[in-house]
Amino acid sequence: MFFNIVHHNIILTKMLNSLLWPDAHPCLCLFAALVMCILVFSICQFVKMLLFPHQESMSQIPPGSQGLPLIGETLQFMAAINCAKGFYDFVRIRRLRYGNCFKTNIFGQTHVFVSSMESAKAILNNESGKFSKRYIKSIAELVGDQSLLCASHQHHKLIRSRLINLFSTNSLSFFIQQFDQLIVESLHTWENKGTVIVLDHALKITFRAMCKILMSIEDGQELEMLQQDITHVCEAMLAFPLRFPWTRFYKGLKARKRIMSKLEMIMAERRRCSHPNNKQDFLQQLMTGNDDKACSEQVSKLTDSEIKDNILTMIIAGQDTTASAITWMVKYLGENQDVLDRLSAEQFHIAHKTSKRPFVTLEDLNEMPYASKVVKESLRLASIVPWFPRLSLDECEIEGFKIMKGWNINVDAKSIHCDPILYEKPNTFNPSRFDDESRPYSFLAFGMGGRTCLGMNMGRAMMLVFLHRLVTSYKWKVVDSDSSIEKWALFSRLRTGCPIHVTPITPD
Numbered sequence: 001m002f003f004n005i006v007h008h009n010i011i012l013t014k015m016l017n018s019l020l021w022p023d024a025h026p027c028l029c030l031f032a033a034l035v036m037c038i039l040v041f042s043i044c045q046f047v048k049m050l051l052f053p054h055q056e057s058m059s060q061i062p063p064g065s066q067g068l069p070l071i072g073e074t075l076q077f078m079a080a081i082n083c084a085k086g087f088y089d090f091v092r093i094r095r096l097r098y099g100n101c102f103k104t105n106i107f108g109q110t111h112v113f114v115s116s117m118e119s120a121k122a123i124l125n126n127e128s129g130k131f132s133k134r135y136i137k138s139i140a141e142l143v144g145d146q147s148l149l150c151a152s153h154q155h156h157k158l159i160r161s162r163l164i165n166l167f168s169t170n171s172l173s174f175f176i177q178q179f180d181q182l183i184v185e186s187l188h189t190w191e192n193k194g195t196v197i198v199l200d201h202a203l204k205i206t207f208r209a210m211c212k213i214l215m216s217i218e219d220g221q222e223l224e225m226l227q228q229d230i231t232h233v234c235e236a237m238l239a240f241p242l243r244f245p246w247t248r249f250y251k252g253l254k255a256r257k258r259i260m261s262k263l264e265m266i267m268a269e270r271r272r273c274s275h276p277n278n279k280q281d282f283l284q285q286l287m288t289g290n291d292d293k294a295c296s297e298q299v300s301k302l303t304d305s306e307i308k309d310n311i312l313t314m315i316i317a318g319q320d321t322t323a324s325a326i327t328w329m330v331k332y333l334g335e336n337q338d339v340l341d342r343l344s345a346e347q348f349h350i351a352h353k354t355s356k357r358p359f360v361t362l363e364d365l366n367e368m369p370y371a372s373k374v375v376k377e378s379l380r381l382a383s384i385v386p387w388f389p390r391l392s393l394d395e396c397e398i399e400g401f402k403i404m405k406g407w408n409i410n411v412d413a414k415s416i417h418c419d420p421i422l423y424e425k426p427n428t429f430n431p432s433r434f435d436d437e438s439r440p441y442s443f444l445a446f447g448m449g450g451r452t453c454l455g456m457n458m459g460r461a462m463m464l465v466f467l468h469r470l471v472t473s474y475k476w477k478v479v480d481s482d483s484s485i486e487k488w489a490l491f492s493r494l495r496t497g498c499p500i501h502v503t504p505i506t507p508d
């Protein structure tokens with residue numbers, strides 16, 4: 001929309017310029033185009049104010065700056081994405097300036113940020129039906145319009161009801177064994193390395209795990225090509241949606257096309273094969289739709305496009321988030337020796353109990369109360385997904401402010417996680433703070449309500465298995481304690497990737 005307005009005005013101005021000043025300098029033309037844009041925008045705003053004088057009564061709408069005409073605060077937002085403090089800094093600064101509820105304008109659209117438990121409950125629970133999930137159009141193009149992330153309310157319900165069957169306890173137990181095997185193999189390669197970058201390894205392991213459980217892809221070369229394409233898609237998600245061959249967005253679209261072709265090939269191959277059911281992966285289950293619940297309730301099977309878009313969605317949603325969370329957790333533990341000592345005691349106890357079995361089980365993970373708190377505290381402090389975007393479908397009131405229909409409203413989970421009223425000394429890494437039950441809507445690492453993370457148990461399990469194997473196999477020291485955030489990353493990722501120096505623990 002924003003790009004369209006500017007584009008049309010520039011063309012119009014160029015035409016006028018060539019008629020009025022055929023020999024004018026191009027810079028002058030550009031300047032004239034800009035002045036024209038601002039003029040047209042101001043006239044539109046003025047006419048809107050005359051026609052709808054009560055629509056935005058200043059006393060009721062949330063505080064905040066709408067920035068420059070047309071572009072709003074887009075430039076400041078882009079600057080934050082490209083800065084070491086990370087894109088959340090854009091929100092943090094404005095929250096300090098304006099309070100718990102403020103508004104801004106990014107990419108020509110109004111965005112409101114809210115950060116109280118009450119508003120999180122109202123928006124994420126969505127009992128009023130006044131909010132739907134909203135991702136920008138360019139993201140929908142990359143993950144596909146049949147993706148769970150972009151589907152409309154009813155469509156989302158249907159897709160989610162089919163996907164949720166994949167995340168059963170049985171499937172989790174099976175996944176934990178597969179994941180443990182991958183971790184054991186991977187950590188084995190650290191023995192002679194000395195220094196390792198945690199994020200690089202975590203991304204590789206979580207990617208292999210996701211590809212195995214989703215589509216049974218295990219071949220090294222195939223995985224590498226797929227990983228490159230997924231990286232292109234993720235990088236394109238925050239980019240300007242410009243379609244020139246050298247832009248991130250264009251490269252992301254191309255990569256998506258290759259991933260879709262790959263999935264089509266796998267699906268065609270399985271349909272040709274005489275025993276397709278010998279694969280236990282998610283793709284096969286979605287293709288056959290053979291779970292009893294779906295058959296008995298006559299739930300329709302997903303179409304091929306829905307399957308492909310959602311397999312891609314699950315890789316993106318599951319890999320980067322979990323790898324980033326693992327990396328932060330290793331950093332926090334490396335910097336808090338007392339926590340690590342207590343955790344080691346618990347984990348060596350479990351290791352002793354499970355020494356006769358090759359892999360840990362779901363039951364073993366359920367006997368790790370302190371490790372579970374370490375995972376939870378890492379997720380709170382890192383807030384991998386810092387805010388959750390929604391669209392206001394109707395005019396409503398939040399925190400005493402008027403929210404207009406069509407506005408984007410974002411639940412700022414990170415600021416809830418760092419609220420000193422909810423969490424004493426919020427910047428301290430203290431897993432024992434979770435000895436007591438958390439207050440409802442105070443812990444939002446996996447979201448809440450109808451859009452809660454589907455892979456929540458899977459993500460937690462990966463973090464626990466990683467923790468168990470790392471703590472019982474290696475001692476480590478964080479080499480670079482820099483906490484800068486990676487630029488252009490979709491989720492909160494450490495820029496250094498957390499380099500650690502590892503020493504194998506030799507059994508006594």
Ligand code: HEM
Binds near residue numbers: 160321379
């Ligand atoms: C530590 C790891 C993870 C974290 C921190 C995380 C976080 C989140 C959050 C906060 C949301 C909700 C966003 C919102 O309400 O707008 C979400 C949604 C989702 N997550 Fe995760 N996630 C993790 C791992 C996974 C894994 C392993 C999968 C597995 C496939 C997964 C699949 C999904 C899907 C499909 C959704 C969309 C659900 C829907 O819209 O109905 N996530 N995740």
